[in-house]
Amino acid sequence: MSNEADVALSVRLSKLAADLEPSPSDGESMQSPEAVLRSVAVFGDIARVSTQLQSQAVATAQDSGLSWAKIGKALGISRQAAQQRFDTRRTEAIQATETMRIVGPVSRNEEVEQINAAGRQGWKLIRSLHGEHALELDDES
Template identity: 65%
Template sequence: MIGQADVLLSVQLSQLAAERGVTTAEATPSPEVLLHSVTVFGDLARVAGDLQSQAVAAAQESGLSWAKIGSALGTSRQAAQQRFDSRRSTPVAETEATRILGPVSRAEEIDQINAAGRQGWKLARSLHGEHVLERSEGCWEALRVSVLSPRALPSAAEGWEAASTRFPDCFYVRRLS
């Protein structure tokens, strides 16, 4: 049985899909529109899965046990650990165009990302304890905003662009003049 919260979430996700181009004025959507909706919902599922993994990592790093995390997921401790243990993930390799910043604490990460940004490195991906930077033209500054705070997200009108997420944080970057 689907609960009211699930129905509301389904409506919100359907509205998000519509914002991503899954709309039609026709009473019966065309096969092309339906196929595009399959793609959009696949993207939403992939991103939601990534965010869930990040939330699990944040919960585990805050000291919560795998048993509590597994219980929240409706699974066993062992299943949760096998699925989400960050030590099982494939490490990112450095190249001439890619640099790994870390290990770095949350308290010092923005200062270090901004120092690298002044040297032409742009934030591309954020993990717990490290960040992936890519070589870029120009200099960059970064800003971290928690999605759990009431603070407004940075504005594109002020030059900010979303760079990465690491639950519960969103990282934004903008080119320095």
């Protein structure tokens, strides 16, 4: 965003905060500690909702086929940073079942050996995180 756009957004958010904030009671100035704390709370609410909306927009962008590189560029961050921050598949836990298995936590030295050993037993790798790998029983084996 340009500096001009940032200023315009700041003005709009300040107006929104003023609309959301209760008016100071009689005898209370706009700079009283209570009024300032209410402003802090209102801007906290705006930030929380903004973060949720941003996450939804990123998920929609990903679902529509946009790459993490393009999403990262729109956010002014790297592809890797965008994926680490917004990829819900990275945070959704996988539960081990009869056809699903978790290898890890393992060290870097052990992971290839363990994944290869599981592969020889009919398991295929479906997701890798740092030191933890999800495997699924391969029906074709």
